[in-house]
Amino acid sequence: MNELATIAFVRQDIVPERPAPVKTTGLVGFLRTRLFNSPANILITIVSALLLWLIVVPSLKFLFVDAVWSGRDRTACLAEAAGHTVGACWPFIKAKFSQFIYGFYPEPERWRVNVTFFLAAILLLPLLIPRLPAKGINAALFFLAFPVVAFFLLHGGGIDGFAVSWTANMLSGFASSVAEAGPAVLRAGASVGEKNAIVGLLLQSVGWLMAGLGAGLHYLIAPLTWLRDQLQASGHAVWIDLAVTAAIVSVLLFWLNGGTRTGWRPLIASLSIFAGVALVIAILGLDRGGLTVVDTRLWGGLLVTLVVSVTGIVASMPVGIALALGRRSTIPLIRVFSVTFIELWRGVPLITVLFFATYMLPLFLPAGFNVDGLVRALIGIALFAGAYQAEVIRGGLQAIPRGQVEAASALGLSWWKTTALVVMPQALRHVIPGLVNSFIALFKDTSLVSIVALFDLLGQLRASFSDPTWATPTTLFTGFAFTGMIYFAFCFGMSRYSLFVENRLNAHRRN
Secondary structure, eight states: OHHHHHHOOOOOSOOOOOOOOOOOSHHHHHIIIIISSSHHHHHHHHHHHHHHHHHHHHHHIIIIISOBOOOSSGGGGSHHHHSSOOOOBHHHHHHHHHHHHHBTOOGGGHHHHHHHHHHHHHHHHHHHOTTSSOHHHHHHIIIIIHHHHHHHHHTOBOOSSOTHHHHHHHHHHHHHHHHHHHHHHHHHHHHHHTTOHHHHHHHHHHHHHHHHHHHHHHHHTHHHHHHHHHHHHTSOHHHHHHHHHHHHHHHHHHHHTTGGGGOSHHHHHHHHHHHHHHHHHHHHTGGGTOBOOOOGGGBEEHHHHHHHHHHHHHHHHHHHHHHHHHHTOSSHHHHHHHHHHHHHHHTSOHHHHHHIIIIIHHHHSOTTOOOOHHHHHHHHHHHHHHHHHHHHHHHHHHTSOHHHHHHHHHTTOOHHHHIIIIIHHHHHHHTHHHHHHHHHHHHHHGGGGGGGTOEEHHHHHHHHTTOGGGOOTTHHHHHHHHHHHHHHHHHHHHHHHHHHHHHHHTGGGOO
16 A cells, blocks of 8 residues: 555646647638648649639629620720720620520510519429429429410410310321221222232231221211311300310219219319310400410520420430330330430430421421421430430439339339339439439530521520620620520529438438
Protein backbone atom coordinates (compact mmCIF):
# COMPACT_ATOMS: atom_id res chain seq x y z
CA MET A 1 0.00 0.00 0.00
CA ASN A 2 2.84 2.36 0.82
CA GLU A 3 4.52 1.49 -2.45
CA LEU A 4 1.37 2.39 -4.42
CA ALA A 5 1.12 5.68 -2.59
CA THR A 6 4.69 6.56 -3.40
CA ILE A 7 4.30 6.00 -7.18
CA ALA A 8 0.90 7.78 -7.47
CA PHE A 9 0.90 10.93 -9.60
CA VAL A 10 -1.33 13.93 -9.02
CA ARG A 11 -1.14 16.76 -11.57
CA GLN A 12 -0.45 20.08 -9.96
CA ASP A 13 -0.82 22.44 -12.97
CA ILE A 14 -3.81 23.17 -15.25
CA VAL A 15 -4.03 21.39 -18.63
CA PRO A 16 -3.36 23.87 -21.49
CA GLU A 17 -6.34 24.85 -23.64
CA ARG A 18 -6.90 22.97 -26.90
CA PRO A 19 -7.41 24.89 -30.14
CA ALA A 20 -11.01 25.65 -31.13
CA PRO A 21 -12.59 23.21 -33.63
CA VAL A 22 -12.62 24.19 -37.27
CA LYS A 23 -15.87 25.89 -38.21
CA THR A 24 -17.88 23.81 -40.66
CA THR A 25 -21.14 25.76 -40.81
CA GLY A 26 -22.11 29.05 -42.39
CA LEU A 27 -20.39 30.81 -45.26
CA VAL A 28 -16.89 30.47 -43.81
CA GLY A 29 -17.41 26.77 -43.13
CA PHE A 30 -18.71 26.21 -46.65
CA LEU A 31 -15.69 27.94 -48.17
CA ARG A 32 -13.27 26.04 -45.97
CA THR A 33 -14.79 22.54 -46.42
CA ARG A 34 -16.01 22.71 -50.01
CA LEU A 35 -13.84 25.15 -51.95
CA PHE A 36 -10.49 25.49 -50.18
CA ASN A 37 -10.04 22.19 -48.36
CA SER A 38 -7.17 20.93 -50.55
CA PRO A 39 -4.63 22.30 -53.05
CA ALA A 40 -6.49 20.71 -55.96
CA ASN A 41 -9.82 22.22 -54.89
CA ILE A 42 -8.18 25.61 -54.39
CA LEU A 43 -6.85 25.51 -57.96
CA ILE A 44 -10.23 24.40 -59.36
CA THR A 45 -12.02 27.14 -57.43
CA ILE A 46 -9.70 29.85 -58.76
CA VAL A 47 -10.01 28.63 -62.36
CA SER A 48 -13.82 28.40 -62.08
CA ALA A 49 -14.02 31.91 -60.66
CA LEU A 50 -11.94 33.24 -63.55
CA LEU A 51 -14.18 31.48 -66.10
CA LEU A 52 -17.29 32.90 -64.46
CA TRP A 53 -15.75 36.35 -64.52
CA LEU A 54 -14.85 36.06 -68.19
CA ILE A 55 -18.23 34.60 -69.27
CA VAL A 56 -20.98 35.62 -66.88
CA VAL A 57 -19.97 39.22 -66.32
CA PRO A 58 -19.75 40.13 -70.06
CA SER A 59 -23.06 38.29 -70.67
CA LEU A 60 -24.85 40.22 -67.95
CA LYS A 61 -23.32 43.44 -69.21
CA PHE A 62 -24.50 42.68 -72.76
CA LEU A 63 -28.00 41.62 -71.75
CA PHE A 64 -28.79 44.26 -69.14
CA VAL A 65 -26.19 46.98 -68.52
CA ASP A 66 -25.42 48.04 -72.11
CA ALA A 67 -28.77 46.87 -73.51
CA VAL A 68 -31.13 49.08 -75.47
CA TRP A 69 -34.66 48.94 -74.02
CA SER A 70 -36.70 51.24 -76.23
CA GLY A 71 -36.84 52.05 -79.91
CA ARG A 72 -38.92 51.66 -83.05
CA ASP A 73 -36.41 50.34 -85.54
CA ARG A 74 -32.79 49.36 -86.03
CA THR A 75 -31.42 52.87 -85.50
CA ALA A 76 -31.98 52.62 -81.74
CA CYS A 77 -29.71 49.58 -81.58
CA LEU A 78 -26.82 50.97 -83.61
CA ALA A 79 -23.64 52.11 -81.87
CA GLU A 80 -23.54 55.35 -83.88
CA ALA A 81 -26.97 56.37 -82.62
CA ALA A 82 -26.37 55.37 -79.03
CA GLY A 83 -22.92 56.91 -78.75
CA HIS A 84 -21.61 54.07 -76.56
CA THR A 85 -21.19 50.31 -76.55
CA VAL A 86 -24.49 48.72 -77.52
CA GLY A 87 -25.69 45.52 -75.91
CA ALA A 88 -28.84 43.50 -76.46
CA CYS A 89 -31.50 44.99 -78.72
CA TRP A 90 -34.64 44.33 -76.66
CA PRO A 91 -36.93 46.49 -78.85
CA PHE A 92 -36.46 43.80 -81.51
CA ILE A 93 -37.84 41.18 -79.09
CA LYS A 94 -40.73 43.46 -78.18
CA ALA A 95 -41.59 44.06 -81.83
CA LYS A 96 -41.44 40.35 -82.73
CA PHE A 97 -42.78 38.92 -79.47
CA SER A 98 -46.21 37.99 -80.82
CA GLN A 99 -44.54 36.33 -83.80
CA PHE A 100 -42.36 34.26 -81.47
CA ILE A 101 -45.44 33.07 -79.56
CA TYR A 102 -48.06 32.60 -82.29
CA GLY A 103 -46.11 32.46 -85.55
CA PHE A 104 -48.30 33.55 -88.45
CA TYR A 105 -51.52 32.65 -86.63
CA PRO A 106 -54.14 35.28 -87.64
CA GLU A 107 -54.16 38.08 -85.10
CA PRO A 108 -57.97 38.25 -84.66
CA GLU A 109 -57.98 34.52 -83.80
CA ARG A 110 -55.08 34.49 -81.34
CA TRP A 111 -57.49 34.48 -78.42
CA ARG A 112 -58.01 30.81 -79.24
CA VAL A 113 -54.33 30.11 -78.59
CA ASN A 114 -54.53 32.01 -75.30
CA VAL A 115 -57.59 30.01 -74.23
CA THR A 116 -55.77 26.77 -75.12
CA PHE A 117 -52.74 27.79 -73.03
CA PHE A 118 -55.02 28.74 -70.15
CA LEU A 119 -56.92 25.44 -70.24
CA ALA A 120 -53.65 23.50 -70.38
CA ALA A 121 -52.32 25.39 -67.35
CA ILE A 122 -55.39 24.97 -65.14
CA LEU A 123 -55.59 21.26 -66.00
CA LEU A 124 -51.87 20.53 -65.69
CA LEU A 125 -51.09 22.36 -62.46
CA PRO A 126 -53.48 20.28 -60.28
CA LEU A 127 -51.83 17.14 -61.68
CA LEU A 128 -48.41 18.40 -60.60
CA ILE A 129 -49.47 19.21 -57.04
CA PRO A 130 -49.63 15.93 -55.07
CA ARG A 131 -51.96 17.13 -52.31
CA LEU A 132 -54.82 18.16 -54.57
CA PRO A 133 -57.64 15.59 -54.87
CA ALA A 134 -59.50 14.09 -57.87
CA LYS A 135 -56.37 13.12 -59.80
CA GLY A 136 -58.30 10.54 -61.87
CA ILE A 137 -60.87 13.02 -63.16
CA ASN A 138 -58.17 15.63 -63.71
CA ALA A 139 -56.00 13.19 -65.68
CA ALA A 140 -58.97 12.13 -67.83
CA LEU A 141 -59.75 15.76 -68.64
CA PHE A 142 -56.13 16.60 -69.48
CA PHE A 143 -55.18 13.50 -71.49
CA LEU A 144 -58.53 12.72 -73.16
CA ALA A 145 -60.84 15.73 -73.25
CA PHE A 146 -58.30 18.54 -73.58
CA PRO A 147 -56.67 17.32 -76.84
CA VAL A 148 -60.07 17.25 -78.56
CA VAL A 149 -61.02 20.70 -77.31
CA ALA A 150 -57.56 22.07 -78.17
CA PHE A 151 -57.83 20.70 -81.71
CA PHE A 152 -61.13 22.45 -82.39
CA LEU A 153 -59.87 25.62 -80.72
CA LEU A 154 -56.59 25.84 -82.62
CA HIS A 155 -57.58 24.35 -85.96
CA GLY A 156 -61.24 25.29 -86.05
CA GLY A 157 -63.96 23.69 -88.15
CA GLY A 158 -67.05 21.77 -87.11
CA ILE A 159 -68.21 18.19 -86.93
CA ASP A 160 -69.78 16.32 -89.80
CA GLY A 161 -71.86 13.70 -88.07
CA PHE A 162 -71.12 12.61 -84.55
CA ALA A 163 -70.73 9.43 -82.53
CA VAL A 164 -73.16 6.95 -84.17
CA SER A 165 -72.79 8.59 -87.58
CA TRP A 166 -69.00 8.78 -87.38
CA THR A 167 -68.70 5.23 -86.07
CA ALA A 168 -71.00 3.89 -88.79
CA ASN A 169 -69.06 5.73 -91.49
CA MET A 170 -65.74 4.43 -90.18
CA LEU A 171 -66.89 0.82 -89.90
CA SER A 172 -68.66 0.98 -93.26
CA GLY A 173 -65.53 2.32 -94.93
CA PHE A 174 -63.41 -0.38 -93.32
CA ALA A 175 -65.82 -3.12 -94.37
CA SER A 176 -65.90 -1.80 -97.95
CA SER A 177 -62.09 -1.68 -98.09
CA VAL A 178 -61.83 -5.28 -96.87
CA ALA A 179 -64.52 -6.48 -99.27
CA GLU A 180 -62.86 -4.70 -102.22
CA ALA A 181 -59.45 -6.09 -101.32
CA GLY A 182 -60.78 -9.66 -101.35
CA PRO A 183 -61.26 -9.96 -105.16
CA ALA A 184 -57.91 -8.26 -105.75
CA VAL A 185 -56.18 -10.86 -103.60
CA LEU A 186 -58.11 -13.62 -105.40
CA ARG A 187 -56.88 -12.36 -108.77
CA ALA A 188 -53.33 -12.16 -107.44
CA GLY A 189 -53.63 -15.72 -106.14
CA ALA A 190 -54.87 -16.96 -109.51
CA SER A 191 -51.94 -15.35 -111.34
CA VAL A 192 -49.39 -16.59 -108.81
CA GLY A 193 -50.95 -20.07 -108.81
CA GLU A 194 -49.75 -20.64 -112.34
CA LYS A 195 -46.16 -20.52 -111.09
CA ASN A 196 -46.51 -21.71 -107.51
CA ALA A 197 -49.63 -23.63 -106.65
CA ILE A 198 -49.13 -23.53 -102.87
CA VAL A 199 -48.63 -19.75 -102.69
CA GLY A 200 -51.53 -19.21 -105.08
CA LEU A 201 -53.79 -21.38 -102.95
CA LEU A 202 -52.82 -19.46 -99.83
CA LEU A 203 -53.52 -16.13 -101.51
CA GLN A 204 -56.87 -17.34 -102.77
CA SER A 205 -57.76 -18.53 -99.28
CA VAL A 206 -56.88 -15.11 -97.90
CA GLY A 207 -58.95 -13.48 -100.65
CA TRP A 208 -62.03 -15.59 -99.86
CA LEU A 209 -61.54 -14.87 -96.17
CA MET A 210 -61.33 -11.10 -96.74
CA ALA A 211 -64.38 -11.12 -99.00
CA GLY A 212 -66.35 -13.06 -96.41
CA LEU A 213 -65.14 -10.80 -93.61
CA GLY A 214 -66.20 -7.68 -95.53
CA ALA A 215 -69.66 -9.12 -96.20
CA GLY A 216 -70.00 -10.16 -92.57
CA LEU A 217 -69.04 -6.69 -91.32
CA HIS A 218 -71.63 -5.11 -93.61
CA TYR A 219 -74.22 -7.47 -92.19
CA LEU A 220 -73.22 -6.75 -88.58
CA ILE A 221 -73.21 -2.97 -88.89
CA ALA A 222 -76.42 -2.84 -90.93
CA PRO A 223 -78.47 -1.67 -87.89
CA LEU A 224 -75.87 1.00 -87.17
CA THR A 225 -75.86 2.31 -90.73
CA TRP A 226 -79.68 2.30 -90.76
CA LEU A 227 -79.70 4.36 -87.56
CA ARG A 228 -77.15 6.75 -89.10
CA ASP A 229 -79.32 7.28 -92.15
CA GLN A 230 -82.36 7.94 -90.00
CA LEU A 231 -80.51 10.44 -87.84
CA GLN A 232 -79.05 12.33 -90.79
CA ALA A 233 -82.44 12.43 -92.50
CA SER A 234 -84.01 14.09 -89.46
CA GLY A 235 -82.32 17.41 -90.19
CA HIS A 236 -80.81 17.66 -86.68
CA ALA A 237 -78.09 15.07 -87.01
CA VAL A 238 -75.71 16.45 -84.40
CA TRP A 239 -77.97 16.81 -81.40
CA ILE A 240 -80.17 13.80 -82.07
CA ASP A 241 -77.06 11.76 -82.85
CA LEU A 242 -75.49 12.88 -79.60
CA ALA A 243 -78.62 12.08 -77.57
CA VAL A 244 -78.99 8.63 -79.13
CA THR A 245 -75.29 7.88 -78.56
CA ALA A 246 -75.51 9.04 -74.96
CA ALA A 247 -78.50 6.81 -74.35
CA ILE A 248 -76.94 3.73 -76.02
CA VAL A 249 -73.54 4.05 -74.33
CA SER A 250 -75.00 4.88 -70.93
CA VAL A 251 -77.37 1.92 -70.98
CA LEU A 252 -74.59 -0.42 -72.12
CA LEU A 253 -72.26 0.75 -69.35
CA PHE A 254 -75.07 0.46 -66.82
CA TRP A 255 -75.82 -3.09 -67.98
CA LEU A 256 -72.17 -4.21 -68.15
CA ASN A 257 -71.56 -2.96 -64.61
CA GLY A 258 -74.36 -5.11 -63.22
CA GLY A 259 -77.27 -2.69 -63.34
CA THR A 260 -78.76 -1.58 -60.03
CA ARG A 261 -76.65 -4.09 -58.11
CA THR A 262 -73.57 -1.87 -58.38
CA GLY A 263 -75.34 1.48 -58.15
CA TRP A 264 -76.10 4.25 -60.58
CA ARG A 265 -72.62 5.79 -60.73
CA PRO A 266 -71.68 4.43 -64.21
CA LEU A 267 -74.93 5.74 -65.68
CA ILE A 268 -74.53 9.15 -64.06
CA ALA A 269 -70.84 9.38 -65.09
CA SER A 270 -71.64 8.50 -68.71
CA LEU A 271 -74.48 11.03 -68.93
CA SER A 272 -72.23 13.68 -67.34
CA ILE A 273 -69.52 13.06 -69.95
CA PHE A 274 -71.99 13.46 -72.80
CA ALA A 275 -73.41 16.58 -71.16
CA GLY A 276 -69.87 18.00 -71.17
CA VAL A 277 -69.48 17.06 -74.84
CA ALA A 278 -72.76 18.82 -75.64
CA LEU A 279 -71.57 21.91 -73.77
CA VAL A 280 -68.32 22.00 -75.79
CA ILE A 281 -70.27 21.60 -79.04
CA ALA A 282 -72.59 24.45 -78.07
CA ILE A 283 -69.80 26.81 -76.94
CA LEU A 284 -67.54 26.22 -79.96
CA GLY A 285 -70.45 26.09 -82.39
CA LEU A 286 -69.28 22.76 -83.80
CA ASP A 287 -72.77 21.98 -85.05
CA ARG A 288 -72.75 25.23 -87.05
CA GLY A 289 -69.38 24.84 -88.74
CA GLY A 290 -67.30 25.70 -85.66
CA LEU A 291 -64.60 28.35 -85.53
CA THR A 292 -62.73 29.66 -88.54
CA VAL A 293 -60.29 27.08 -89.86
CA VAL A 294 -56.64 28.05 -89.36
CA ASP A 295 -54.31 25.86 -91.39
CA THR A 296 -51.40 24.35 -89.47
CA ARG A 297 -48.99 25.97 -91.93
CA LEU A 298 -49.84 29.29 -90.23
CA TRP A 299 -48.98 27.96 -86.78
CA GLY A 300 -45.56 28.80 -85.45
CA GLY A 301 -43.40 29.99 -82.61
CA LEU A 302 -43.82 28.71 -79.08
CA LEU A 303 -47.23 27.30 -80.05
CA VAL A 304 -45.68 24.73 -82.40
CA THR A 305 -42.86 23.99 -79.96
CA LEU A 306 -45.31 23.17 -77.17
CA VAL A 307 -47.70 21.22 -79.41
CA VAL A 308 -44.91 19.06 -80.83
CA SER A 309 -43.06 18.52 -77.54
CA VAL A 310 -46.11 17.84 -75.35
CA THR A 311 -47.70 15.55 -77.93
CA GLY A 312 -44.41 13.72 -78.42
CA ILE A 313 -43.85 13.29 -74.69
CA VAL A 314 -47.39 12.11 -73.92
CA ALA A 315 -47.71 9.84 -76.98
CA SER A 316 -44.24 8.32 -76.63
CA MET A 317 -44.86 6.98 -73.12
CA PRO A 318 -47.46 4.30 -74.03
CA VAL A 319 -45.42 3.43 -77.13
CA GLY A 320 -42.29 3.02 -75.01
CA ILE A 321 -44.08 0.94 -72.37
CA ALA A 322 -45.57 -1.37 -75.00
CA LEU A 323 -42.22 -1.82 -76.75
CA ALA A 324 -40.36 -2.42 -73.47
CA LEU A 325 -42.85 -5.11 -72.46
CA GLY A 326 -42.77 -6.55 -75.97
CA ARG A 327 -38.99 -6.81 -75.95
CA ARG A 328 -39.18 -8.84 -72.73
CA SER A 329 -42.03 -10.99 -74.02
CA THR A 330 -41.68 -14.77 -74.26
CA ILE A 331 -43.62 -14.78 -77.54
CA PRO A 332 -40.97 -14.75 -80.32
CA LEU A 333 -43.09 -12.81 -82.84
CA ILE A 334 -43.80 -9.96 -80.41
CA ARG A 335 -40.19 -9.89 -79.18
CA VAL A 336 -38.73 -9.82 -82.70
CA PHE A 337 -41.13 -7.07 -83.77
CA SER A 338 -40.29 -4.94 -80.72
CA VAL A 339 -36.53 -5.40 -81.13
CA THR A 340 -36.72 -4.59 -84.85
CA PHE A 341 -38.85 -1.51 -84.25
CA ILE A 342 -36.59 -0.17 -81.51
CA GLU A 343 -33.34 -0.75 -83.36
CA LEU A 344 -34.73 0.64 -86.62
CA TRP A 345 -36.00 3.88 -85.13
CA ARG A 346 -32.95 4.36 -82.91
CA GLY A 347 -30.64 3.71 -85.84
CA VAL A 348 -31.76 6.73 -87.89
CA PRO A 349 -31.51 10.43 -86.96
CA LEU A 350 -34.66 12.38 -86.14
CA ILE A 351 -34.20 14.64 -89.13
CA THR A 352 -34.47 11.59 -91.40
CA VAL A 353 -37.66 10.51 -89.64
CA LEU A 354 -39.18 13.97 -90.09
CA PHE A 355 -38.18 14.13 -93.73
CA PHE A 356 -39.62 10.68 -94.44
CA ALA A 357 -42.87 11.39 -92.55
CA THR A 358 -43.38 14.72 -94.30
CA TYR A 359 -42.32 14.12 -97.89
CA MET A 360 -42.24 10.35 -98.50
CA LEU A 361 -45.13 9.03 -96.41
CA PRO A 362 -47.79 10.58 -98.71
CA LEU A 363 -46.36 8.52 -101.58
CA PHE A 364 -47.37 5.31 -99.77
CA LEU A 365 -50.89 6.46 -98.84
CA PRO A 366 -53.98 5.58 -100.93
CA ALA A 367 -55.16 8.08 -103.51
CA GLY A 368 -57.31 10.83 -102.03
CA PHE A 369 -56.12 10.12 -98.49
CA ASN A 370 -54.13 13.00 -97.04
CA VAL A 371 -52.65 13.61 -93.60
CA ASP A 372 -51.83 17.09 -92.33
CA GLY A 373 -48.13 17.97 -92.32
CA LEU A 374 -48.06 18.73 -88.60
CA VAL A 375 -49.81 15.44 -87.80
CA ARG A 376 -47.24 13.53 -89.87
CA ALA A 377 -44.43 15.19 -87.94
CA LEU A 378 -46.15 14.43 -84.63
CA ILE A 379 -46.51 10.75 -85.52
CA GLY A 380 -42.85 10.51 -86.55
CA ILE A 381 -41.63 12.22 -83.37
CA ALA A 382 -43.86 10.08 -81.12
CA LEU A 383 -42.60 6.83 -82.65
CA PHE A 384 -38.99 8.02 -82.61
CA ALA A 385 -39.18 9.08 -78.96
CA GLY A 386 -41.09 5.91 -78.07
CA ALA A 387 -38.16 3.77 -79.22
CA TYR A 388 -35.81 5.61 -76.86
CA GLN A 389 -38.29 5.52 -74.00
CA ALA A 390 -38.62 1.75 -74.47
CA GLU A 391 -34.96 1.17 -73.61
CA VAL A 392 -35.15 3.48 -70.58
CA ILE A 393 -38.25 1.69 -69.29
CA ARG A 394 -36.71 -1.72 -70.01
CA GLY A 395 -33.84 -0.77 -67.72
CA GLY A 396 -36.35 -0.10 -64.97
CA LEU A 397 -38.10 -3.42 -65.60
CA GLN A 398 -34.83 -5.29 -65.28
CA ALA A 399 -34.20 -3.63 -61.91
CA ILE A 400 -37.34 -5.21 -60.41
CA PRO A 401 -36.49 -8.35 -58.40
CA ARG A 402 -38.10 -11.57 -59.59
CA GLY A 403 -39.58 -12.03 -56.15
CA GLN A 404 -42.01 -9.17 -56.82
CA VAL A 405 -43.57 -11.05 -59.73
CA GLU A 406 -43.55 -14.33 -57.84
CA ALA A 407 -45.28 -12.71 -54.87
CA ALA A 408 -47.95 -11.23 -57.12
CA SER A 409 -48.49 -14.63 -58.76
CA ALA A 410 -48.79 -16.22 -55.33
CA LEU A 411 -51.58 -13.77 -54.54
CA GLY A 412 -53.43 -14.86 -57.67
CA LEU A 413 -52.87 -11.71 -59.74
CA SER A 414 -52.94 -12.08 -63.50
CA TRP A 415 -50.07 -10.95 -65.73
CA TRP A 416 -51.89 -7.74 -66.61
CA LYS A 417 -52.60 -6.83 -62.98
CA THR A 418 -49.08 -7.79 -61.94
CA THR A 419 -47.60 -5.55 -64.60
CA ALA A 420 -49.95 -2.62 -64.02
CA LEU A 421 -50.07 -2.68 -60.23
CA VAL A 422 -46.74 -4.16 -59.11
CA VAL A 423 -44.02 -4.13 -61.75
CA MET A 424 -44.58 -1.00 -63.85
CA PRO A 425 -45.01 1.53 -61.00
CA GLN A 426 -41.71 0.40 -59.44
CA ALA A 427 -39.94 0.35 -62.81
CA LEU A 428 -41.03 3.88 -63.69
CA ARG A 429 -39.95 5.11 -60.28
CA HIS A 430 -36.45 3.74 -60.88
CA VAL A 431 -36.04 5.46 -64.26
CA ILE A 432 -37.46 8.92 -63.53
CA PRO A 433 -34.08 10.63 -64.25
CA GLY A 434 -33.72 8.80 -67.56
CA LEU A 435 -37.28 9.54 -68.63
CA VAL A 436 -37.01 13.23 -67.83
CA ASN A 437 -33.66 13.37 -69.60
CA SER A 438 -35.40 12.02 -72.71
CA PHE A 439 -38.22 14.55 -72.28
CA ILE A 440 -35.75 17.43 -72.11
CA ALA A 441 -33.89 16.16 -75.18
CA LEU A 442 -37.17 15.82 -77.07
CA PHE A 443 -38.24 19.34 -76.08
CA LYS A 444 -35.01 20.75 -77.53
CA ASP A 445 -35.09 18.50 -80.60
CA THR A 446 -38.40 20.04 -81.66
CA SER A 447 -36.29 22.75 -83.32
CA LEU A 448 -35.61 20.21 -86.11
CA VAL A 449 -39.19 20.51 -87.38
CA SER A 450 -38.15 23.71 -89.16
CA ILE A 451 -36.43 21.47 -91.72
CA VAL A 452 -39.90 20.31 -92.85
CA ALA A 453 -41.39 23.83 -93.11
CA LEU A 454 -42.84 23.95 -89.58
CA PHE A 455 -41.80 27.20 -87.91
CA ASP A 456 -41.25 26.45 -84.25
CA LEU A 457 -39.71 28.95 -81.82
CA LEU A 458 -36.21 28.81 -83.35
CA GLY A 459 -37.60 28.64 -86.88
CA GLN A 460 -39.69 31.74 -86.24
CA LEU A 461 -36.63 33.46 -84.79
CA ARG A 462 -34.59 32.74 -87.91
CA ALA A 463 -37.45 34.00 -90.07
CA SER A 464 -37.54 37.27 -88.11
CA PHE A 465 -33.88 37.93 -88.87
CA SER A 466 -34.80 38.56 -92.50
CA ASP A 467 -36.66 41.74 -91.56
CA PRO A 468 -34.40 44.64 -92.65
CA THR A 469 -36.09 46.95 -90.14
CA TRP A 470 -34.16 45.26 -87.32
CA ALA A 471 -30.93 44.32 -89.11
CA THR A 472 -28.23 45.21 -86.57
CA PRO A 473 -25.03 43.49 -85.37
CA THR A 474 -26.64 42.65 -82.00
CA THR A 475 -30.04 41.44 -83.21
CA LEU A 476 -28.80 37.90 -83.84
CA PHE A 477 -27.30 37.50 -80.35
CA THR A 478 -30.34 39.06 -78.68
CA GLY A 479 -32.74 36.71 -80.42
CA PHE A 480 -30.81 33.57 -79.56
CA ALA A 481 -30.35 34.75 -75.97
CA PHE A 482 -34.11 35.26 -75.63
CA THR A 483 -35.01 31.85 -77.05
CA GLY A 484 -32.26 30.27 -74.96
CA MET A 485 -33.89 31.68 -71.83
CA ILE A 486 -37.24 30.19 -72.83
CA TYR A 487 -35.76 26.76 -73.51
CA PHE A 488 -33.79 26.90 -70.26
CA ALA A 489 -36.89 27.85 -68.26
CA PHE A 490 -38.88 24.86 -69.54
CA CYS A 491 -36.01 22.38 -69.30
CA PHE A 492 -34.93 23.54 -65.84
CA GLY A 493 -38.54 23.38 -64.65
CA MET A 494 -38.85 19.78 -65.84
CA SER A 495 -35.54 18.89 -64.21
CA ARG A 496 -36.43 20.36 -60.82
CA TYR A 497 -39.92 18.88 -60.79
CA SER A 498 -38.54 15.43 -61.64
CA LEU A 499 -36.13 15.79 -58.71
CA PHE A 500 -39.07 16.65 -56.46
CA VAL A 501 -41.05 13.63 -57.66
CA GLU A 502 -38.04 11.36 -57.29
CA ASN A 503 -37.40 12.48 -53.70
CA ARG A 504 -41.07 12.12 -52.83
CA LEU A 505 -41.40 8.62 -54.27
CA ASN A 506 -38.14 7.46 -52.71
CA ALA A 507 -38.80 8.95 -49.27
CA HIS A 508 -38.85 5.46 -47.73
CA ARG A 509 -35.22 4.95 -48.78
CA ARG A 510 -33.81 7.95 -46.99
CA ASN A 511 -31.36 7.27 -44.21
